[in-house]
Amino acid sequence: MRLKNFLIVVKDIEKSRKFYHDLFGLELLLDNGGNMILSEGLVLQEEKYWKEFLGKEIISENNSCELYFEEVDIEGFIEKLERYYPEVKYVNRLMTHSWGQKVIRFYDPDGNLIEVGTLM
Template sequence: MKYSGSMFVVDNRERTIQFYKEILGLRVTVDFGANFTMTGGISFQTRESWIEFINCDSQDIHYRGRDAEIYFETEDLDGFLTLLHSRDDIEYVHPLKTHDWGQRGIRFYDPDYHIIEVSETLTQVCRRFQAQGKSVEEISAITMLSPKVINRMLK
């Protein structure tokens, strides 16, 4: 058995492709029309096609489940935030927040209300703490990463 990815139902194929291209820099890698896969292996399928696949009614498809997210990491969170905040069509789940382990991230909705999280990489977290003058031991205590892993990230 091998996990092969997740698929998300969307109302408008072209709108979804444009959104993920403009906001996250993804591109279509496999295109079957009503079903398509984008960079990183994330797949989408149109509502109409999905309804036929699982033999249900349109009202059985619900968005805004708030029980899952599509997760991304970036080396340049501040640059990404500038791009995100330059748009007026983004609905946020929450503004930028810093988690207990020091990683900063933001969550927002795609056009069909799937939650997307974009956070800085843990390497960036360690570099940020190092730039603030924290020792490897202090960084380890905050991030819960081992000193060995932190030293590897800081090289």
């Protein structure tokens, strides 16, 4: 067995596709109408379908998991983030952990937590 993809719930799938393409360069691999598979294994699922599948409400900004990306030029990434998405909601701005890694955490437009850090 192997882990194939990971799925996040989004309200506006096209807006989210653009967000992940603009910031991380993820490309659309498959569009199933309400479900999109992007490169690197990220799947976007429209909230209305996910609620129907689960029969439960979606809890935004639940902080129970995060998408983690590594970036060599983190300062350049932050400039791009602020240029394309100045309204982004930060969990923490650029900080340096005790082990020397620089990281930034913020939410995507649907409250999914993202961390971008320098290479480990």
